[in-house]
Amino acid sequence: MPEAQERIERHTLSVLVDNEPGVLARVIGLFSGRGYNIDSLTVSEVSAESHLSRITIVTTGTPMVIEQIRNQLDRLVPVHRVQDLTVEGHYLERELAMVKVRGTGEARSEALRLAEAFRARVIDATRESFVFEITGKSDKIDQFAHLMEPLGLVEVARTGVVAISRGPTAL
Amino acid sequence: MTTATASAATATPTGTKMTGAEMVIKAFADQGVAHIFGYPGGAVLPIYDALFLQDQIEHILVRHEQAAVHAAEGYARSSGKVGVVLVTSGPGATNAVTGLADALMDSIPIVCISGQVATHLIGNDAFQECDTVGITRPCTKHNYLVRDVNDLARVLHEAFYVAQNGRPGPVVVDIPKDVQFATGTYVGRENIQHKTYRPKLEAEDAQINAAVEMIASAKKPIFYTGGGVINSGPEASRLLRAFARETGVPVTSTLMGLGAFPASDPQWLGMLGMHGTYEANLAMHDCDVMVCIGARFDDRITGRLDAFAPHSKKIHIDIDPSSINKNVKVDLPIVGDVARVLGAMSRAWAAKGLSTDKAALTAWWAQIDRWRSRQCLAYRASDTIIKPQYAIERLYNAVKDKDVYITTEVGQHQMWAAQFCHFEEPNRWLTSGGLGTMGYGLPAAIGAQKAHPGALVVDIAGEASIQMNMQEMSTAMQFDLPVKVFILNNKYMGMVRQWQELLHGGRYSHSYSEALPDFVKLADAFGGVGIRCDKPADLDAAIQEMISVKRPVIFDCIVDQQENCFPMIPSGRAHNEMILGDMAVDLDEAITDEGKMLV
Ligand SMILES: Cc1cc2nc3c(=O)[nH]c(=O)nc-3n(C[C@H](O)[C@H](O)[C@H](O)COP(=O)(O)OP(=O)(O)OC[C@H]3O[C@@H](n4cnc5c(N)ncnc54)[C@H](O)[C@@H]3O)c2cc1C
Ligand SMILES: Cc1ncc(C[n+]2csc(CCOP(=O)(O)OP(=O)(O)O)c2C)c(N)n1
Ligand SMILES: [Mg+2]
Numbered sequence: 001m002p003e004a005q006e007r008i009e010r011h012t013l014s015v016l017v018d019n020e021p022g023v024l025a026r027v028i029g030l031f032s033g034r035g036y037n038i039d040s041l042t043v044s045e046v047s048a049e050s051h052l053s054r055i056t057i058v059t060t061g062t063p064m065v066i067e068q069i070r071n072q073l074d075r076l077v078p079v080h081r082v083q084d085l086t087v088e089g090h091y092l093e094r095e096l097a098m099v100k101v102r103g104t105g106e107a108r109s110e111a112l113r114l115a116e117a118f119r120a121r122v123i124d125a126t127r128e129s130f131v132f133e134i135t136g137k138s139d140k141i142d143q144f145a146h147l148m149e150p151l152g153l154v155e156v157a158r159t160g161v162v163a164i165s166r167g168p169t170a171l
Numbered sequence: 172m173t174t175a176t177a178s179a180a181t182a183t184p185t186g187t188k189m190t191g192a193e194m195v196i197k198a199f200a201d202q203g204v205a206h207i208f209g210y211p212g213g214a215v216l217p218i219y220d221a222l223f224l225q226d227q228i229e230h231i232l233v234r235h236e237q238a239a240v241h242a243a244e245g246y247a248r249s250s251g252k253v254g255v256v257l258v259t260s261g262p263g264a265t266n267a268v269t270g271l272a273d274a275l276m277d278s279i280p281i282v283c284i285s286g287q288v289a290t291h292l293i294g295n296d297a298f299q300e301c302d303t304v305g306i307t308r309p310c311t312k313h314n315y316l317v318r319d320v321n322d323l324a325r326v327l328h329e330a331f332y333v334a335q336n337g338r339p340g341p342v343v344v345d346i347p348k349d350v351q352f353a354t355g356t357y358v359g360r361e362n363i364q365h366k367t368y369r370p371k372l373e374a375e376d377a378q379i380n381a382a383v384e385m386i387a388s389a390k391k392p393i394f395y396t397g398g399g400v401i402n403s404g405p406e407a408s409r410l411l412r413a414f415a416r417e418t419g420v421p422v423t424s425t426l427m428g429l430g431a432f433p434a435s436d437p438q439w440l441g442m443l444g445m446h447g448t449y450e451a452n453l454a455m456h457d458c459d460v461m462v463c464i465g466a467r468f469d470d471r472i473t474g475r476l477d478a479f480a481p482h483s484k485k486i487h488i489d490i491d492p493s494s495i496n497k498n499v500k501v502d503l504p505i506v507g508d509v510a511r512v513l514g515a516m517s518r519a520w521a522a523k524g525l526s527t528d529k530a531a532l533t534a535w536w537a538q539i540d541r542w543r544s545r546q547c548l549a550y551r552a553s554d555t556i557i558k559p560q561y562a563i564e565r566l567y568n569a570v571k572d573k574d575v576y577i578t579t580e581v582g583q584h585q586m587w588a589a590q591f592c593h594f595e596e597p598n599r600w601l602t603s604g605g606l607g608t609m610g611y612g613l614p615a616a617i618g619a620q621k622a623h624p625g626a627l628v629v630d631i632a633g634e635a636s637i638q639m640n641m642q643e644m645s646t647a648m649q650f651d652l653p654v655k656v657f658i659l660n661n662k663y664m665g666m667v668r669q670w671q672e673l674l675h676g677g678r679y680s681h682s683y684s685e686a687l688p689d690f691v692k693l694a695d696a697f698g699g700v701g702i703r704c705d706k707p708a709d710l711d712a713a714i715q716e717m718i719s720v721k722r723p724v725i726f727d728c729i730v731d732q733q734e735n736c737f738p739m740i741p742s743g744r745a746h747n748e749m750i751l752g753d754m755a756v757d758l759d760e761a762i763t764d765e766g767k768m769l770v
Contacts, residue, residue, distance in 0.1 A: 018366060021316065022304060033309050064496060071493035077313040077333055080367050 010039070010060050011086040012093060012163045013070065014171050018078040019045050019053040026076050027055060036069050037061060040095075040138070042160040052080070054171070056162050058138075083171050090166040096159045097141045102129045103152030111151045118144045129154070185358045191320045191351040192217035195284060198327035200227050201360050204255050206246065206621055207231070208239040212259025214286025214299060217351035231621060231650055234642040236263050238614035240270020240341075241640070244279045245618030248601045249576050251404060253334050254618065256283040261299030264345075265306065269608060271341045272310035276605025277427060278402055280339035282330045283311075289349040290318050303345045312340030318347065320355030328363040337370030338491040339402055370490055374507040379515045381503055382462070382486050383525055389460035390531035391538075392420045395443065395472075398427030398604070399465015399489060401597045403509035407431070408597045410513035411464065417520060418527050421539060423451040425466050426589055427604045434593030440539065441548075444472040445740050446586040449547035449751065450539055452738070455480050456746040457538070463487040465509045468498040469605070470742070478745030488512045547738050548590055549754035557707050559584065559659045559730040563591040563631065566657060569714045574626040576601065576619045580612040580636030583665035583736045588631040590736075610639030616654040617647055627655070627718060634660040634684050634727075644697040647723040655717050655724045658690060661732045669735045673750070694725035705729035 017023050024043055031038050040058040045051070059069060066084070073082045085091040099120070101111045104127075115122065115132050118140065124131035129152075134144055138161060145156050165171070189197065195218050199207065208231045211219045222230055233239040236258045243254025254274075258267050264285040274281045288297040304316045313333050315326045323346065330342040386392055394415060400407045408431045415422050415438055422432045423440040432439055441448035443455055455461065455472075461483045466472070468487075473479040476498060485501040487494075488509060495504040505512055519525075550560045563584075570577075577592055578601040579585040585602060594600050601619060603611035612630040620628040630637075637658055647654050659665075667682040691701030700720050704713040704727070717724045737752035 022308065022314075025305070026308060029309055064500065067496055068493060071491075071495070075338075075491060075493050077365075077368050 006062055008060055008062060009066060009086070010058065011066050011084055012091070012161065013057045013059065013073070014083045014085055014163060015055040015057065015073055016080040016171050017053050017055060017076075018080070019051040020078055023053065023078050024055070026078070027057075027073065030072055030076065031059075034068075034072065036065065040160040042162050056160070058161050081171055083165070085163050085165060088165060091163055092166060093137055093161055093163040094135055095138050095141055095161050096133065096135045097145070098123070098157045099132045099134060099145055099148055100129060100154040100156070101132065101148050101152050102154045104128055107151045111148060114144070114147055114151075120144060185362050187357045188354055189357055190217065190221070190354050191323050191346060192221040194320070194323050194355070194357050195327065195346070195351075196221045196225055196228060197357055198324055198360070199255065202253070202328070202331045204228060204253070207255040207257050208233055208242040208246070208618065209257030210236050210239060210259065210263060212263050212286065212299070214260035214288060214348050215257060215263075215284075215351070217348065218257060218284070218286070218346075230257070231617070231646065233614065233646050235640065236266035237269045237610065238617075238640050238643045238646070240267050240274060240281060240283065241608070241611050241614035242618035242621070242643075242646075243281050243283075244270065244274050244277070244611075245578060245601050245615030246622045247279050247281060247618075248401070248615075249598050249619040250622040251598065252622070253280045253282055253331055256281060258283065258285050259299070260286045260288055260303065261301045264301060264303040268306060268310060269606075271307055271343065273603055273606040273608045273611060274341040275310050275312060277603065278339045278398060279341070280334040281341035282334050283341060283343045285343060285345045286351070287316065287345045287347040290347045291349070293347065303343065307343045310341075311343050312338075314343035314345065316345045316347075317350055320350050320353040323350060323355065324358045325363055328358070328360040329365055331360070332363065332365055333368055337368070338494075371506050372490070372508040372511050374488075374505045374512050374515060378503065378505045379512070379519050382505060383516055383519045383523065385460050385484060385486060385503065386418060386420065386462065386520075387525040387527060390528055391454075391458045391535045392418070392460040392462065392527070393454050393458040394420050394422045394462050394464060395424075395455060395466055396422060396428045396431055396464045397425040397466025400428050400431035400509050403465060405597060407465070407510035407513060410510055410517060412436075414513055414517050414520070417517065419532050420462070420527065421454055421536070423447070423455065425469065425472060425604070426602060428466065429589060429600045430594030430597045433595045435595060442589055444469075445474070445742065446590065446736055446738065448590075449545050449738055449749065449755070450542035452740065452746045452749060453542050454539055458483045461485045463489075463501070464513070465489060467494045470498070473498060474740050474748075475743055475745040478747070545751070545756045547751055547755050549756070550734070550752055551754050553731070554707050557705065557710060557728060557730045559587050559661065559734050560591055561707060562659055562710065562728050562730055563587050565710050566629070566631070566714055567592045569711070569718060570627055570629065573718075574623070575599065576616070576623060576626055576628045578602065578612040578615040578619060578628070578630045580630070580632045580639075581607045581609045581666070582633040582636055583661070583669060583734075584631055584633045584659040586666075586736045587659070609633075609636035613637065613640050613643045613654070613656060614646075616656075617643055617650075617652050620647075620652040620654050621650070629655045629657055632656050632658045633665060634658050634662065634687055634690070635664045638688075641693070644694070644699060644723060644725070648698045653721050653723055655726060657717070657726045658728060659730050660687075660690070660727050661730050661734065662687065663732055665734075666736070672735065673739075674741065690725050690727040694723070697723070699723035699725060701725050701727065703727040703729065
């Protein structure tokens with residue numbers, strides 16, 4: 001195999017599906033059954049009247065595997081459209097996380113300062129804890145959570161990545 | 172593409188009220204279904220009741236649900252129609268799973284209706300409940316659980332549409348018992364438009380033009396054809412023949428595509444792949460332009476991927492984009508239906524006044540003829556013991572001028588059947604290729620016989636495989652389906668024994684067929700006819716007897732136990748690591764350097 005085909009890439013895919021029972025199981029079963037990676041997967045209904053859901057999947061693989069993933073998704077019967085945002089270029093990627101930190105004294109104030117720097121909001125507070133809400137690219141959230149570790153990080157809940165292309169056109 | 176034949180005149184008008192069970196029967200009738208294969212049980216009793224009250228659709232009662240699906244596969248593959256199956260919940264559905272997986276792998280259009288426990292019981296471990304849509308999701312093209320009787324007719328028509336359009340495959344419709352009893356509104360098939368599923372059939376002009384230019388510039392072209400040509404319908408076979416004649420390009424096929432191109436044609440190279448011919452595999456290895464037509468670069472074909480046809484530019488015509496660039500990166504992918512694409516290519520070829528390089532093709536054919544002269548299928552004849560190859564040759568000779576359909580089980584006998592039966596027409600050869608399901612052949616023969624009552628249908632079997640769905644002899648008897656089971660009885664799971672001999676130091680672990688039944692008595696017990704033959708001299712007469720009997724026959728053909736199936740490319744090896752039988756002719760200088768490494 002030429003080297004180019006062996007290169008592992010990270011791709012973000014948007015998948016528009018009929019919101020019918022089992023559709024998520026189909027997508028996940030496809031990934032587990034064929035041994036593809038799922039780094040992140042999010043799903044939610046985006047149009048109630050037309051019963052459409054949008055799935056955002058972040059995956060890694062060689063270019064040949066990524067092409068397979070797109071084609072395999074596309075041939076699932078309830079799938080309307082698959083878009084490889086990474087291939088198509090300009091797109092936005094965001095993730096939301098809630099980060100719980102427990103501490104008092106200097107650690108607590110340091111946590112608050114850092115939260116401000118990261119534009120994280122406090123959405124719950126007790127005398128010994130905060131829950132921060134932070135939105136951004138996944139690596140920003142990784143970094144924030146990492147910085148909170150020595151300051152009393154208790155737990156993190158993350159939504160997974162949602163993504164959309166820039167400009168006026170739709171999926 | 173195959174389309175079910177329903178006459179609009181008999182279609183039930185949209186808006187009629189009826190029960191779910193009646194809808195199933197109506198939808199079948201509207202889809203032009205004449206035969207279904209099934210087995211009753213508690214969760215499908217309302218549908219069986221509706222069946223009882225009509226006479227448009229004939230139900231063939233099998234003896235095991237796996238066989239119902241294989242029979243429907245045989246019916247579908249031999250007729251171009253959708254095969255229809257009806258099974259109950261729980262064990263009925265799980266028994267059908269092997270058949271569904273088989274149909275998925277081999278792209279066979281099947282609609283399988285399964286009963287389910289009543290909707291309010293789902294999820295409660297009710298009697299004979301299983302998660303049928305969950306279990307069958309990875310082994311169907313699509314599946315449905317219908318919770319509302321008013322969705323049922325639409326789902327049924329969609330199921331037929333999905334099963335036969337695009338790359339064909341099995342579709343399961345799971346119907347809870349209360350939905351079968353409930354009354355709702357029927358919609359006819361003409362009112363159904365699938366929301367999302369629109370396979371791409373036509374290729375772009377630019378691709379067609381690029382493809383014909385590539386073929387015209389080739390010096391060593393080859394057409395590598397597959398099951399997709401059969402899936403596409405008889406027109407695809409006709410166009411393949413015409414285009415091959417027009418271009419003079421050699422043609423090989425996978426196991427699944429046999430018959431699409433006539434074996435008697437001088438441009439035919441025989442089957443390729445693991446047990447394919449020397450000439451087909453070497454031509455694939457050495458070609459400079461490969462046109463893959465409805466085949467999927469299966470590992471039985473490519474062998475070691477990095478050594479597969481290293482000097483070739485590849486064009487791949489396939490209706491399923493996920494088949495393209497899956498195993499082998501191709502230079503020119505063409506997504507579309509074989510018949511449409513070949514039609515467009517033929518027209519472009521003529522319009523541009525193209526022709527292949529005559530001198531180059533002459534040299535290419537000379538090379539191929541040298542490979543052919545090795546006679547890779549030659550075997551050591553015997554007048555004391557029946558060689559399995561000889562048995563197939565004699566069988567083929569006796570049936571070839573008849574209206575014949577051949578099915579197989581899985582093993583050496585299957586490969587010998589592929590090598591020594593020569594097919595002139597598509598849809599005459601029914602075998603389990605992708606899943607390789609032992610037990611496929613007898614039920615598939617039953618399905619083919621049902622679709623072609625006047626034809627001769629022969630299941631070429633092994634003594635081990637046949638025991639997997641032996642019980643279907645009883646189905647053949649009940650429905651007067653005079654199928655012939657021709658067992659190459661080598662008292663071994665021969666294909667397993669062969670691998671153990673070649674790759675596991677001759678340690679024959681559990682591959683001897685111990686405690687075999689007496690197949691002649693067994694045939695008798697079923698009410699059929701048993702014939703045994705163990706002498707080459709008696710073979711022709713015995714085969715004639717088998718053919719002349721108008722009842723199901725089990726023919727126990729006692730063959731050489733040690734024979735191996737050659738040529739063989741051991742799995743994971745390159746084409747030039749092919750093993751040939753000891754009767755193949757040695758060629759010294761006549762072959763290329765690459766060819767020399769072969770023996
Ligand atoms: C014991 C054993 C040994 C075997 N040895 C061999 C061997 O030596 N040689 C061999 O060839 N096989 C062999 N097989 C079979 C092998 O496993 C595969 O089943 C077979 O090679 C696949 O055939 P195919 O590529 O034609 O694909 P199929 O499985 O027939 O798939 C058809 C392809 O065509 C496409 N298609 C479908 N409809 C259309 C349409 N209308 N238009 C365009 N494209 C369409 C599909 O998307 C798919 O990609 C063996 C099997 C067994 C059990
Ligand atoms: C259901 C199933 N189980 C196991 C296998 C593995 N297998 C492939 S060929 C074979 C032996 C078949 O023996 P037989 O039917 O006697 O055919 P022969 O090879 O002897 O011609 C086996 C066990 C299979 N293909 N299918
Ligand atoms: Mg055997």
